[in-house]
Amino acid sequence: MRILILGSGVVGTTAAYYLSKAGHEVTVLDRQPAAGMETSFANAGQVSPGYSSPWAGPGIPVKAVKWLLMHHRPLVVWPSLDPKLYFWLARMLANCTEAAYRRNKARMVRLAEFSRDALDELRKETGITYDERALGTLQLFRTQKQLDHVHTDTDVLDVHGVPYDLLDPAGCIRAEPALARVRGKFVGGLRLPGDETGDAHIFTQRLAEICARQGVTFRYGVTVDALRQDAGRITGVALSGGEVLTADAYVAAMGSYTPALLAPLGIRLPVYPVKGYSITLPIVDPDAAPRSTVMDETYKVAITRLGDRIRVGGTAELAGFDLTLREPRRATLAYSVGDLFPAGGDIEKASFWTGLRPMTPDGTPIVGATRFANLYTNTGHGTLGWTMACGSGRVLADIIGGRAPEIDTSDLSVARYAEAA
Structure with missing residues (x-):
């Protein structure tokens, strides 16, 4: 054919x-x-079946208002007359129920787990390399409230048999030793040992x-x-x-x-374009850099080691197809990586990128x-x-x-x- x-x-x-x-x-x-x-081209670098979750979920409308008011905002919405944006937002809000969240996360995890296994087979078949690592993802919680609500995700992971570890601060440091330098900035974490990283480009x-x-x-x-x-x-x-x-x-x-x-x-x-940003900086001290991916839950930023570089990705900006690079978004990414891994990479030499993620409401x-x-x-x-x-x-x-x-x-x-x- x-x-x-x-x-x-x-x-x-x-x-x-x-x-x-x-x-x-x-x-x-x-x-x-x-x-x-x-x-x-320059996404966050995660292959994260365990972190596969819909953005629409219980409590998201309230959280979205808080995010919009933060100095380092995970969410940015630009005023628009585009009816497609409001149609998409209405459908997304309709998925912000407990039942919809569980249904959507279940099918996302199903496809993502299968995809991770398929990638492993492809790697064996072809011998392809791409700065890959199989050291898991650490979702890092800066507040007790974030840690207290982790069961929303772990309940679904239990249903699908996805392995995970709930960690106290000492456990987070064992998973990511460089975090010992900023002990006290987090209260715990959720580690997903089956997740991988690699340069998609x-x-x-x-x-x-x-x-x-x-x-x-x-x-x-x-x-x-x-x-x-x-x-x-x-x-x-x-x-x-x-x-x-x-x-x-x-x-x-x-x-x-x-x-x-x-x-x-x-x-x-x-499908609506949700604009994301990343910075990529050279590692200057391997021992002070992440081993794999750390998800900064507060700012919704992923910090990933890719070979001799650190890729920092995040932000959901609703701005249509506008590809303007906005400095406040760079500042958020730089703040997150600088706060958690202050000696790991050279932020002054970071490259700055943006791309459009094709998002569905569910x-x-x-x-x-x-x-x-x-x-x-x-x-x-x-x-x-x-x-x-x-x-x-x-x-x-x-x-x-x-x-x-x-x-x-x-x-x-x-x-x-x-x-x-």
Whole structure:
């Protein structure tokens, strides 16, 4: 089968790998000059099945107001006349119930755990390296109130058999020895030993090279204008230069830009771009830097060791498709890493980046078939594209190939929104 994949981020490239492995003739299209150049370029570096949680949950509306009033704000909302923003926010608020949170987290953990296992197999099959580490994630609580509410997450982890450790300050220091230098700034933590880290950009580019050796064609520097359709099927992809490409099946994996592509077909994807930021700084003292990932729960900032660098990622900014680099967001990231790992890296030499996370209101990506017989989606992963990429690509290859996926995918496609309505 000839398959066109639209988008060469970590999600699109992993889908290409699994579809090619299944024997299909795959072509990947992207407007960038290489793979993994947009949202996958400088994300937080986490492969975190245990930390896979929807943003919508009980108490979030109240917390959101508090976050908006903080000096170092985890959440920033810019005034907008865009009705899509308010429609998306309304759907997200509708998911802020205990029942919705448990349902959404359960399916996110299901896909993320499967994806972590798929990544492990891919690593063994290909020998790929990407500054990877398998030393777990430490969610660090600065206040007793944060620690007291941890059962909301651990109850779901118990149901799915995801291992975790609740740690006192001494336990946190054993997991991340550099925190001994700032003892007294935290009261405990939740450690997820099954989580991993790695550079998604390096992974995506190296996997694209592997895919190319398997016969996958990558066409960079091309802009997709529209999908053509007739009689319930996609008949081609129109490019900006006038060229039309045809295939037997099509995969829309363009992140935050996927909804605009599918809207003319009558497919309404509730995906909104949530802007995230990161800084990357060189390590100056390895013993004073994190061993793996530390999640600063107060500021919703992830601090991750990637080889000889520290990647610091966070902030949820609702600003549409604006990619302006805003200094207050940099200040928040610098404050978090400087407060917890003051001697680990050189903040003065940090690079600053922003990208658009394609978020769904319920936190779960939209992976699977559409009402068009040969059109599939692989988008809406939010902050978890790196975590869920391999699993999403693997189940999508099964769905397109007519095989039963290894996990339940009945609640992953866009159809779940029609059912909810």
